[in-house]
Amino acid sequence: MTKRPFSPQSLLAQGGSHSDNENGVIIPPVYTSTTYLRDDDNQYRSGRVYSRADNPTYRPAEKLLAELENAADARLFASGMAAATAVFQALKPGDKVIAPKVMYWALRKWLQTFGVDSGLDVRFVDTTNLNELRDAIAERQPTLIWLETPGNPLWTVTDIAAVADMARNCGSLLAIDSTVATPLLTKPLDLGADIVMHSATKYLNGHSDVISGALAAREDNAFWQRLVAIRAQSGAVPGPQDAAQLLRGMRTLFLRVRESCQSALYIAEQLEQHPQVIEVLYPGLKSFVGHEIAVKQMQGGFGGMLSIRLAGGEKAAIAVAAKTQLWHRATSLGGVESLIEHRASIEGPDTPVPLDLLRLSVGIENADDLLNDLQQAIDLAHS
Template sequence: MKLETLSVRIGRDVEPMAGDVAPAIHMSTTFERDSDGEFSRGYSYARADNPGRKALEQCIAALEGGHDATAYSSGSAASLAVFSLLRPGDHVVAPIESYHGTAKQLRDIIGPMGVQYTFVDMTRADAVRAALTPATKLVWIETPSNPMLNVSDIEAITALSHERGAIVCCDNTFATPVWQRPLRFGVDLVMHSSTKYFGGHSDVMGGAIVTREGGTLSERLRDYQGTAGNTPAAFDCWLLRRSLTTLVCRVRAQTENAARIAEFLSTHQGIERVFYPGLASHRGHDIARKQMQGGFGAMLSFCVRGGREEAFAVAGKMKYFTRATSLGGVESLVEHRASIEGPHTVTPQNLLRLSVGLEHADDLIADLDQALASRS
């Protein structure tokens, strides 16, 4: 099945009792046990499983082309689930430029537990090769990266990692399975912050991990999910599964807007540089063309001529871009990332990140034009 069909059909069976076409919300925290002590209907307690969560996980796994998926209460909970696979003495290779929360987990939670980590420039396969050690058990890829849209060669890094016996997890939040399916390039795990494009309406939090194959990794993640208890609520699962039905059309329309905006900004005199893998001038453009499926996503960043104050001034003049954290919703957002990321940021102080929504591209471009008027 094509992605459009998968997003509508998988995990949305007609309810057997009343014939509901729209899935029900299963709010119960506990389920009836059989008289012989078994749970023949498959459910015992909401932390262990829930019909709505199972449907959501089935759909996410299908969209990524994976064997299984586990859902969590946030994207951070999902990344922490992957890091839970590590043990003291293990080593992680991670991007020097990525979502700052992922790096913070390594520094503040995983590192103190005895796990070593190395941050490298993931756009250079030779840097990844040099960072790998006999203790490396996990290589974390984020591509395109947050917030500078750097592109890593998934296939090359995965091959290097597997040669050393390390598993590979790719954060695919920015690209979504609409434009990129990392499992096709051999990665073992795909991570998503479901809060973003999967939810798509800025009204629900979630995270997910997809496994390429069944077996130990899948079983350990499933066990961790139930033991840690950081699972999404029943209503959150329902919201996410409902939103997935429109994922493909939303992301495609948002990407069309982003491509137009990137082209506009790339010729604007008030802009120093635009970060968007769809531009031929982007240093990762050729790799993005190889591993992204016909589109380059709806995220982009740009550096305003000047510094931090000039960037804040431009953001403050925007009317159709809301100044807010997060991304992937139907509304367009702008954010000064360096001020969010803290002391370890590698993001330029004059950089603004755009999450492009579903407003008309002409209106968004006009808004950017007037906000940048003083920078021309």
């Protein structure tokens, strides 16, 4: 029977359902074994030797992610940071890297410290400015270009296809942190990227109870096999229970992302009219600088993340976060519950984030409840 192409919604809903045909189970089993038997002739025809390198529990989620990303292969990692840093660890001392000025702060800090200490030559540029990026690429001839789009926490949008052309012309690898977009909204590999990274802790799992990361590759080439080897040799793998729980979360990804996108757009449009909100940062707004690019490369929504800047500065922003009742004051994003955070406090004194900014992760609660809670908190903070 010819395999029929199914929509992402159907693939996700039945994610991993047919991974154990021998026993006919609907939910894939969890393999807790740390080691594997040799064959009679001393070989490992199963392909597995030790669970520091691989575990059959990983494969259903990895195959599902690869299918969603149109990737040749995908692998789970112990965390988003483990996945991201593996890409840079696969480079060699002296290799040049270009990364965005607006990106996840922990990875930026890692590049500035451990990345540089390991011999990488890293430059941060405004990747949304294609002229600035083109000049940097021409000058440096980088081995790797790293993008994050939308970029946390200003939600800057970079034209992936345009940068992919630049990367291809100079022989650079292009890797994309697509955590916020998810495979449902943007497919970086189809736009010309070589590697896509997800902090699977966030939207892929979606329930704030699993730490995991993932990489997917357009081609199963030497660089990809080097990444697979780094994962195995460093033991940067999730536990089998985490992998199983991640897969369970992925099965509702379509529903959660659809709801979050709709609510985030609604809340962003309403807050744009609030007199105490001086700016709303959200790719779905027509007033947003990167809106046209977002329309071009984000299909089905603009994500569940937005940021707001408040009149009254840092003091007002912190007061608003303290006065919400439905929004949780916590770090992270992409869960079913809505979170609010004064981001500059987290990132420290060298942050590029304005002090008056609050980062909002929109969950799946009622959109009017979320909006009303924010509005009452803003009004109280400015009364």
